[in-house]
Amino acid sequence: MFYLPKLKITEIIIILISVLFFADGLRAQAENVLVIQSYSPEYPWTKQIQSGITEEVRKVCPEAHIYSEYLDAKRVSSEKYFSEFFEMLKTKYQNVSDVDLIISCDNAAFRLLKKNDETFYPATPLIACGINWNQTNLLENWNRPVRVFTEHPMVIETVEVVQKLFPKRKLAFVCEDNTISGRLSIELFENHRPEFPEGIEIEYFTNGTFKQICGKLRKKRDQYAILLMNYQRDDQGRYYDTKSLVQIISKLNMPVFVLNYTYMEGAVIGGYPTEPFQEGAIAGEFAGRVLNGKAALAGQSVVDKPHNRLHINLDNLQKFGKDCQPIKNLNPVISKKPLTAESLINIIGWYSLITVLLIVIIAILAINFTKRRKAEKKLHSANRYLDTLVRNVPGAIIRCDKDFRCIDYNEYAAELLGFSKKEKLKGRDFCDVTAAINLTDAFDSIKRAIDSDKEFREIFQFPGSSRYYDIRVTQLSSENSAQNEILCFIYDISREVKMRLEIEEKKQELERSNSDLEQFAYIASHDLQEPVRMVTCYLDLLESEMESSNQEIWKYIKYAKDGSERINSLIKDLLSYSRAGSNEYEFKAWNLSEVAEESKNSLKPRIDELEAKVKIEQLPMVRCDRTQMYRLFTNLLSNALKYHKKDTAPEVFVSSEMKDNYWQINVADNGLGISEEYRNKIFETFKRLNSRSEYEGTGIGLAICKKIVQKHSGNIWVEPNDRGGSTFCFTIPII
Known part of the structure; x- marks a missing residue:
């Protein structure tokens, strides 16, 4: 019999607490876990399997230290690379006194640890996951405890799903990868060929870039269903770009099945894929049990149990007009596009x-x-305005359809046509409605104009009536020709026509009166010349017979002669004025320089007498009456010579300038000048600014000039110049 010493309660509690702290210390030392991945952390497979391990280990040992190292066996697979990587591991972890558990993922990491089993933590247990199921030497030559969890692609089952969903399509086997996984995938597929369903046709696509393979498949997209096993590189040689690969697949518009869960996006329908997260979770769950002492890891063992589930993306399946009914007995995991x-x-x-x-x-x-409401208000206002306008317009308005059947008319039309506004005219024929003003004879002309998309307009005076009507008929076109309308406007213009006729009559009467006056002036001035000439002749005879001693009689005779000469000049000017206003003009093309020079030559005695300077520039060629143009220049030049300053020799300058559509002729002098108040009056008949005692003349010369210019469709005016004189300007159209 054994006896325990008697202990106080406080001593027992202290001992228990110490034991617990010691056990915690032991546990803390055991929670150092090293995870070695075969591939880059960029690779989705690596990310998912790492997440599965970490999540399960943390559930059991939340304080565990999990170290992760990553090979890049898909990019680099040389022995030198593996040796350098292992040396890095030894250097990095030489200060870590104890690693209590190592987890390797996929074949490359597993082989690296197996090769260096005796030099890298040789007593530490190893859990391997994601190892290819057909590796026959998995457990050979290990000294440490090892537990291997294999991955088992369910090729046969996936091929059976493809045949059930797409029995009439060939199977395109796509696998192009120089990694161990790729080569093993092709070998695995070949090993399972004898077990595939009968009648399935298979074509291999294992060479070339993925884009090239897709180019070949696209040409026969209606013939194939794709089984994608492994493809880790894009056309530029980049690894792990799963998204780009899925995008290329999506553009094929072909049913795609996969054996790798990382491809379960885009246009992929499904399959029995290996799920990296689940593989990591199984390994992590077992690692947690080992760390907390609930599971023992001794010796070497393999767990080869497929845990793949059938996944179907219903959205992608339905794009091809299929559903899950043919594979319902397989209990697929049905999902939409992964979120x-x-x-x-x-x-x-x-x-x-x-x-x-x-x-x-x-x-x-x-x-x-808001705009529509405003537009409706404006339209309503416009309709009211139009309605008011139509009702009050002083004319008849008749609306007809395209077949000239009456739709509506205004009150004025009712009054003109003899109908009441309440009378129903809708549907009645146009000629019937307008019978009161008898438009039947004009209807054919109206219809021809409307059929030709033209407006009809005529003024009618109806037989037996003094009334005149302005009739306009036009067509209102719409997008639908069947909805075209015809508007007829009838205006009673009898009053306007009467006034126009009266004006025309007065005009003709005035023209006759002017013609008579011009004729009278011409005849009077012509017939008066003979008596005046006779008086002058007899005064000359009387002067020759008289004695020179009687000075008083001589003075009277001189006065009589001066009076007769003035009368003669006045008669000549009246005759010229009458001729200037007549219609007897002969328009031809003449050079104005020649005409002006001729006028200058006719005034040469007066020019020499006054020692005047008259300069004429080059003038244009115009259409004119040469005789009247000669008279115009003569009058303007003689005026410039006549009204000069005393003790100053006259200077006259004739020039021209082109305006918009006419020539402007300028006759400038250095004479007396004309005040602004008289510049318009001087062109009236018998208007003089100086007395006859100072400057002789009749006061008709500039009035003649105005008549001549007006007959040539021009204007004449006077303006001051910088020499103190005047510049007479007149215009004449360009040829």
């Missing part, structure tokens, strides 16, 4: 975009509604 963080962001983005678009659409609709 990843990126897709969630896309969905939120799309919802935000749709919300913004809806807000914009609502805003546009609100603006359009």
Whole structure:
């Protein structure tokens, strides 16, 4: 019999606490876990299997130290690379006194540890996951405890699903990867060929870039269903770019099945894929049990149990008009497109975009509604205005359809045509409605004009009536020709026609009166010349017979002679004025320089007498009456010579300048000048600014000039110049 010493309660509690602290210390030392991955952390497979391990280990040992190291066996597979990587591991972990558990993922890491089993923590247990199931030497030459969890692609089962869903399509086997996984995948597929369903046709696509393979498949997209096993590189040789590969697959518009869960996006329908997260979770769960002492790891053992599940993306399957009914007995995991963080962001983005678009659409609709309301108000106001205008316009308005059947008419039309406004005329023929003013004879002309898309307009005086009507008929076209309308406007213009006829009659009467006056002036001036000439002759005879001693009689005779000469000049000017206003003009092309020089030559005695300077520039060729133009220049030059300053020799300058559509001729002098108040009056008949005692003349010369210029469709005026004199300007059209 054994006896225990008697202990106090406080001593027992202290001993228990010490034991617990010691056990915790032991546990803390055992929670150093090293995870060695075969591939880059960029690779989705690596990320998912690492997440599965970490999550399960943390459930049991939340304080465990998990160290992770990553080979890059897909990019680099040389022995030198593996040796350098192992040396890095030894150097990095030489200060870590105890690693209590090592977890390797996939074949490359497993082989690295097996090669260096005796030099790298040789007593530490190893858990290996993601190891290819057909490796026959998995457990040879190990000194440490090893537990291997294999991955087992379910090729036969996936091929059976493809045949059940797409029995009439060939199977395109796509696998192009120079890694161990790729070569083993092809070998695995070949080993399972004898077990595939009968009648299935298979074509291999294992050479060339993925883009080239897809180019070949695209040409026969309706003939194939794709089984994608391994493809880790894109066309530029980059690894792990699963998204790019999925995008290429999605553009094929072909049914795609996979044996790797990382491809379960885009256009992929499904399959029995190996799931890296689940593989990591199985290894992590067993590692947690080992760390907390609930499972023992001794010796070497292999767990070869497929845990793959059938996954079907219903969205992608339905794109090909299929459903899950043929494979319902296989209990597939049916899902929509996986909701990843990126897709969630896309969905939120799309919802935000749709919300913004809806807000914009609502805003546009609100603006359009407001504009429409304003437009409707304006239209209503315009219709009221138009209705008021139609009702009160002093003319008849008749609306007809395209077949000239009456639709509506205004009150004035009812009054003109002899109808009451309440009388129903809708549907009645146009000729019937307008029978009161008898438009039947004009109807054929109206219809021809409308059929030719022209407006009809005529003025009618109806037989047996003194009334005149202005009739206009036009067509209102619309997008639908069947809805075209015809508008007829009838205006009673009898009063206007009567006034026009009266004006025309007065005009003709005035023209006759002017003609008679011109004829009278011509005859009077012509017939008066003979008596005046006779008086002058007899005065000359009387002067020759008179004695020179009687000065008083001589003075009277001189006065009589001066008077007769003035009368003669006046008669000549009246005759010229009458001729200037007549219609007997002969218009031809003449050089104005020649005409002006001829006028200058006729005034040469007066020019020499006054020692005047008359300069004529080159003048244009115009259409004119040469005789009248000669008279015009003669009058203007003689005026310039006549009204000169005393003790100053006259200077006259004739020039021309081109305006828009006419020539302007300028006759400038250095004479007395003309005050602004008289510049318009001087062109009236018998208007003189100086007395006859100072400057002789009749006061008709400039009036003749105005007549001549007006007959040539021009204007004449006078303006001051910088030499103190005047510049007479007149215009004449350009040829």
